[in-house]
Amino acid sequence: MNIKKIIPILEWLPNYNMSLFRGDLVAGLTVGIILIPQGIAYALIAGLPPIYGLYCALMPQVMYAVFGSSRQVSVGPVAMDSLIVATGVSTLALSGSDSYISIAILLALMVGVIQFIMGVFSLGFIVNFLSKPVITGFTSAVALIIGFNQFRNLFGVDFVQSDQLQYVVEDICLQLSSFNYNTTIIGLISVIVIVIFRKIDKRIPNALIVVVLGILIMKYFGKSFNDVSIVKDIPSGLPVFSFPEFDLDLIKELLPIAFTLVMVGYLETISIGKSLEAKQDEYRIRPNQELIALGIGNMVGSLFKAYPTTSSFSRSAINEESGAKTGMSALISVLMVVLTLLFLTPLFYHLPKTVLAAIIIVAVFKLVNFKEAAFLWKANHLDFWLMLATFIATLLLGIEFGIIVGVGLSLIVLIYRTSRPYVTELGKVPDSDFYRNKNRFEEVIIENDVLVFRFDAQIFYANSSYFRDKLDEMVIEKGKTLKLIVLDAESINRVDSTGVEMLKERIKFYQKKEILFYFAGVKGPVRDDFFRSGILDIIGINHFFMKSNQAVKFYKTGDRKEQEKYAKYIHQAYK
Template sequence: MNIKKLIPILEWLPNYNTSLFKGDLVAGITVGIILIPQGIAYALIAGLPPIYGLYCALVPQIMYAVFGSSRQVAIGPVAMDSLIVATGVSTLALAGSESYISIAILLALMVGSIQFIMGVFSLGFVVNFLSKPVITGFSSAVALIIGFNQFRNLFGVDFVQSDQLQVIIEDIWHQISNYNYHTTIIGLLSALIIIIFRKINKKIPNALIVVVIGIVIMKFFGKSFSDVSIVKDIPSGLPNFGVPDLDFEQIKELLPIALTLVMVGYLETISIAKSLEAKQDEYRIRPNQELIALGLSNIAGSFFKAYPSTSSFSRSAINQESGAKTGMAALVSVVMVLITLLFLTPLFYHLPKSVLAAIIIVAVFGLVNIKEAKFLWKANNLDFWLMLITFLATLLLGIKYGIIIGVGLSLIILIFRTSRPYVAELGKVPDSNFYRNKNRFEEVIIEKDILVFRFDAQLFYANSNYFRDRLDEMIDQKGNALKLIVLDAESINRVDSTGLEMLKERVKFFQKKDINFYFAGVKGPVRDDLFRSGILDIIDIKHFFMRVNQAVKFYKTGDRTHQEKYAKYIHQAN
């Protein structure tokens, strides 16, 4: 057992040096500066006291630095997961109450346990059932939901909180005239400053700048802005160790939200980790190890009052751009959060909530992926509609139903595509030994008595009837002149028992009609399955060929040169 694979920090820590630390130090400080105001803001999205956003930035970061296979991914509180937490927990308890906090922490333990189990049993492939269009539609919709939910803090009006956009918009429409002038001005100016600084240079700590400006304004000119809501007291000190309260009724009710957080959190992490991996050649991402790292981060975090956390797109990108080379950058960020929790929380007393709302709104609206939607419209209409349906379902029905509909549609499309794969009749390219699709190459020679049939997929129970029907259609088009069928099996990489029985039945049927049936380009494992099924009781082993042209040549001339060599090769291989 390779201990370095289980604990990836051992891959880089023994060779750690001063030159690496310089980059990690700068990156860690930069991310820490951004993380502190974001953590406070995202905790408010989750319906939790601000300090719980900082708790999420402690133990989870340490655990990921030790067990994560990516050296630059930044773990902690994120907007999307925070809203999902609020959506799930708000149905069970009043936001901000002790019961609400306890349930959110229990949710972190559940999410971490599921992620860890999936990683141990190498179940990372499950995430493949969420296609990219589904992810794009889901994340874009959630970004809008998060942003519109923050309008209550941006305008100083107690709008309804919901994960259904039409509910929020309806309430905004009825109450927008009650907006708070001072709160709105501070919020909109903060958003404008963030946007301007982001366009100048993304490395500028724009969130910290507006936080400092907001605090200074409220501290020294607070009397003129007494109607502006501020964060007020944030407790100092570190979180105490404690085991989350295990209530099995609550666990049962939280399970759908926990599974959603597992999938979304893993997708976020893998997406950013893969994009960062492509920019270097020092390490490789291991998906199942990422699940284990995320699981341990959330499990350990729940023992220190953290709610579910995952990787942040923005902080991870800034971490890489700022020179982070290893997980030491994350540990530097942890030190900054520790210093803040121990000594600096009183400084945030006068922080306006509208400033936090501006930080969140600018961050999440950037996740609405219009560029990807345009690309899908041009590249693949089916994927575009899949993205759009997931987007609308999430916006209008809620996050839980959005993810269910997205996964369901992905599976339906997967089944549809695998049950109706591409098939083609091949013709001979003039003056060559190659056979190509007659619908793509007009010059190919199609012979009346020969049908060369290509099937571009594995042959199994879901598409065996489709194989037979399409083959029969092409045979009917040939008419009574047909004397030879050649199955080009190069694209068939697997065949199950249903496919095998269908092939045997078809071969027998063609024999009764005095039509020869040859196999060409059959892969070794598929050929083994054919032989085990008893196909050689129906046709001779000499009816298997390496290439289509050899099969056709044998039929026309009786030339056994290639065929006998191949038959001998098959005997030796078996």
């Protein structure tokens, strides 16, 4: 057993040096500066006191630095997971209450356990059922939901909070005229400042700048802005170790939201990790190890009062851009949060909530991916409509139902595409031994007595009827002159019992019509399945050829030299 695969920190820590530390130090300080105001802001999204956003930046980061396979991904509180937490927990307890807090912490433990189990049993492949168009539609919708929900703090109006956008927008339209002038001015100026600094350089700590400006304005000019809501007291000190409160009935109610957080969190981490992986050659992302790292981070985090965490798009990108080379940058960020919790929380007393709303709105609205939507419209209309359906479902039905719709539609599209794959007739390229798609190569020669049929997928229970129907259609088009069918099987990588039985039935059917049935380019494992299923009881081994042109040549000329060599070869391979 390779201990370095289980504990990835051992891959880089023994060779750690000062040149690596310099990059990690700058990156760790930069991310820490951004993480502190973001943590406070995201806790408010989750419906929790601000301090819990900082708790999320402690043990989850440490655990990921030890067990995560990426050295630059930044883990902690994020906007999307925070809103999902608020959506799930708000139906069970009053936002901000002790019961609400304990449920959010229990949810982190549940998410961690599920992620850890999935990682141990190598179940990371499950995420493949969420296609990229679904992820794009889901994240874009959630970004809008988060952003619109923050308008209550940006404008100083108590708008309704919901993960169904239509209710939020309706309430905003009804109450927008009663916006708080001072709150709105500070919030909009904060948005403008953040956007300007992001345009100049993403590494500039724009969130910290507007936080400092907001605190100074409220501290020294507070009497002129006494109607602007501020954060007020944030407790000092580190979280105390304690076990979450267990309640089996509560766990059952939380399971759907826990699985949603598992899927979303893992998707975010893999997406970020893969994009960072492509920029270097030092390490490779291991999906199941990422599940284990996230799981341990959430489990241990829940013991220190953290709610569910995952990786952050923005902080991970800034971490890499600032020169992070290893997980040491995450440990430096943790140290900054620890110092803040011990000594600096009183400084945030005068922080306006509208500034936090501005930070969140700018961060999430850039996740609305218009470029991907435009690309999908040009590249693949089916993927575009899949993305749009997921987007609309998430916006109107809520986050939990949105991801269910996304997974369901992904499976439907998968089944549709595998059950109705591409089928075509091949023709002979003049003066060559190659056979090509007649719909793409106009010059190919099509013979009336020969049908070279290509099926671009596995043959199994879901598409065997489609195979039979398309084959029969092409045979009918050929008419009574047809004497040979050649199945070009180079694209067939698997066949099940239903597919084999269908083939056997078709071969017998065409034998009665005195039409020969040959196979060309059958892969070894598929050929083995044919032979085990008794197909040689119907046709001989001399009906199998390496290439389509050999099959047609054998039919035309009766030249047995090449066929005998291949028959001998596949006979030995099968034995």
